[in-house]
Amino acid sequence: MAAPARPSIWPDLSAKLVARMLSAHAGLGVILGALLYIVSLSGVLVVFHAEFARWEQPHIVERQSVSPELAQSAAQSVLDHARAMDDTPDEIMIFMPTPDSPRLAGGYDDSYWFIDDQARLGERIDHGFSEFLIDLHYYLHLPSTLGLIVVGLMGVMMLALVVSGFLAHPRVFRDAFRSRKPGNGQLSLADRHNRLSVWGAPFHVMIPLTGAALGLATIVALVLAQSEPEMTVTDMFDTVFGAGADQTAPAGPLPDAAQALRVVAKDFAEDGLIPWIIQIHHPGEDEQTLQILTAAPDRLIFGEYLQFSPDGRFIGQTGLENGEFGQQAMASVYNLHFGNWGGVPVKLVYVVLGLALCVVCVSGVQLWLYKRARKKGPQPRLERAWIALVWGPVALIGLCLTLDRVFGIADSLLAPVFWIGLVALAGLSQFAPSKAGLSCGLKLTGATLLLIGASAHFLAYGASGYQNPAAWGVFAGIILSALLLTGDALRQPRAEAMPAVVPGD
Structure with missing residues (x-):
């Protein structure tokens, strides 16, 4: 005698509901x-x-390079504007001319401007599209x-x-x-x-x-961080992309970005690195630091982070340009993906x-x-x-x-x-x-x-x-x-x- 059929764990559904579910399933496939x-x-x-x-802003004057002194003055202009607006930025950034974007710009938070050859803040950057x-x-x-x-x-x-x-x-x-x-x-x-x-x-x-x-890098970093109780997601990224400069300056004048740019031109040009973004953390305040992200137009890596002392002396680099193979590979993913x-x-x-x-x-x-x-x-x-x-x-x-x-x-x-x-x-x-x-x-x-x-x-x-x-x-x-x-x-x-x-x- 045949064993009785085992009852299904699924409830009986009407044909109409099943048809609707199939239609929804097909719709989800189209949406995906x-x-x-x-x-x-x-x-x-x-x-x-x-x-x-x-x-989007085709009339902006373009230049292939700027002097270290102009870049330093541009950073000071950005800080002066922030103080005039009673803002206290955590970081100011100066964007140096590069082959992809041959324009001098700078700013902080969500406010950025093009900067002229007198280090004056000009038209606000408007790249909405x-x-x-x-x-x-x-x-x-x-x-x-x-x-x-x-x-x-x-x-x-x-x-x-x-x-x-x-x-x-x-x-x-x-x-x-x-x-x-x-x-x-x-x-x-x-x-x-x-x-x-x-x-x-x-x-x-x-x-x-x-x-x-x-x-999925964030998920990977989160999973890896769980294996090290004292590590955070930020720490995991810092092991690859660096944590920034560790030499700080007291409140006062901005770090000497001009001298740092001279060092980049002298010691790193042969490696194909050019200045891209000057980053000054806590500008004008205690523990202000100086870092320059360089671009590498002739390589797959997106660039290299160089750290400098407040007086513009080179103190170290992250290693994206000459570090471990895995580190260089991670630094190449972005450019490889976007061409x-x-x-x-x-x-x-x-x-x-x-x-x-x-x-x-x-x-x-x-x-x-x-x-x-x-x-x-x-x-x-x-x-x-x-x-x-x-x-x-x-x-x-x-x-x-x-x-x-x-x-x-x-x-x-x-x-x-x-x-x-x-x-x-x-x-x-x-x-x-x-x-x-x-x-x-x-x-x-x-x-x-x-x-x-x-x-x-x-x-x-x-x-x-x-x-x-x-x-x-x-x-x-x-x-x-x-x-x-x-x-x-x-x-x-x-x-x-x-x-x-x-x-x-």
């Missing part, structure tokens, strides 16, 4: 795919974040620590998708280099997805790997490969929608939502560009505009007459907003106001992007954005 895509798309733009910043892009990519506009962790976890998921995709399709490497006749919509899309995945495989592995390392090495040619390569990664993200979800439609029937709601989540961010980035550069909207409002707008577009997409019309409309909207923002910005400053090549390059890039979007939207206006599934695909 959209977030991976948004992180990838914003990463493409952040590659040129320094150029975007120079474009580029900061919006950076925060979107780094944190998805979440609180910084939480955002880094979330984006880091997404890097882990993307890496898992890349590796599992290759393992699940052992023939993909061979097929990626074979030519075959174009098939139906799904087959052509699968070919594109697989080929771009293989052709950009090293990049597609490196980007999520380094992104996960950057995003901050090799100049504009490397950045352009990152943009091309980054766009390919965006296509892989989009086509992967689209292929999943094809398979779901084949098994469960047409999925018009999910398909429309996905179109909105793909082309909506492009249109909303154009909207944020226009609002920031043309209308001067508060920087803090850009993130709400983006996310509320994206949710609204996903909802309104359900009322679109056709998927092709929805896709075409979003592309044309994005192109129009990009053209308006870039053109209005150019007219505001004029050709004479565009005083650096980066400004012209960004302007040309925005116009080209708008034209490509327009051409793509008008190329096949009557074709469906997602062709119907062909039986047997």
